[in-house]
Amino acid sequence: MYDLIIVGGGPSGSSAGRTAGKAGISTLLLEKENFPRYKPCGGALSPYALSCLDFELPEYLIERDISKVRIHFRELCTERQKDYRLALLVSRTAFDNFLLDKARETGIDIHLGEKVLNCEEREGCVEVKTSQNTYLAKFVLIAEGSEGTLKHNVRRHRDRRTEYDLALVSEVPEKDEVISSRFPDLIDIRFGITPGGYGWIFPHQGYYSVGVVGTAEYLEHPKEIMQAFLQTNGFSGDYQIHSHIIPVGGIKRKTVSSRILLSGDAAGFADAFLGEGIAYAVRSGQLAAEKVAELVLYDQRLGDLKEYEARCRQEFGNFLVSSLKLEKVMHRFPETSFRLALSRKEILDKYLDEVMINRSHKDYVRWLLLNFSLSEPASKMRSITEKNQ
16 A cells, blocks of 8 residues: 555656655656657746756756747747746756656655556545556556546546647757757747747757647647648758647646546646646646645545645646636737737847746736737736736
């Protein structure tokens, strides 16, 4: 009988495992893949994501230190250089493997290559069946990502294509000197490429991460959009295209049953506007393990598990809700919104300062309404802001 079984060894599961191990509760982490494994992702770590870690990243993991952003909307383009870090770029293969090692060093049990088939709540425990064995635990954390089905043990399945984004990504090999010349420590973001999303070019070591992301409901021919984006930006080779689902964050979803918790993408924690999920995966995994440890070590009531939802909401939930509201306004009125944002440098500067660093959508939207006339978008944003206060 374990105190906690974690399903999934990505950033959320590994972070939960490290937290549980440091707390001293008996923990088993089950991961269907063998690490290191490939993970399709742009690999950008925000300042918030880095602040959630209780250790420094080793230099070998950091491929680029980004302090500059180039943003396009059709024929418009602007660049902003900041005197602070906007992101670190890493390989998800190496980064995720490192996080798993940091969990392993706390002494928890880790089984790789063992797929969980089902979780079922029993009297006083949860039964976890895998491809190789059956285990029992007082609590289970499902951190298997957005495409797993075990989350439906907590909430009913809903296939609403408006509630998730589809991302496609390719790794394009290139010499480092060419990459550094074309993208000198900057990331390139292009709006107007996909409905409700954007395209990106991130400079890594020895390759570009090139991708597009948009609301799944509107992406009828995603591979054609991705191939066109590659060719438009001078990438004419035959590159492998990987796809993955990103939940639209800010939507109210159930994340706790009596003994099972959801974290990361399985819980639906992702920034609806930017698609960032790593930070919320790490932090929600930590919060879940902290709550389970409190119940185990201090003999708290089973009903106290619900406090996990409240802590996630307090830590980052309101930010995700505001991000969703901003995303709806910006992509509902793209011509007005993006043209204004790219024509006035203070709008982008304020976004980077208030949202990326201070993590306050409300303050940013309030500042926009006080300083700029957005006509129809302005009235919509004002209405949304009032409802969110």
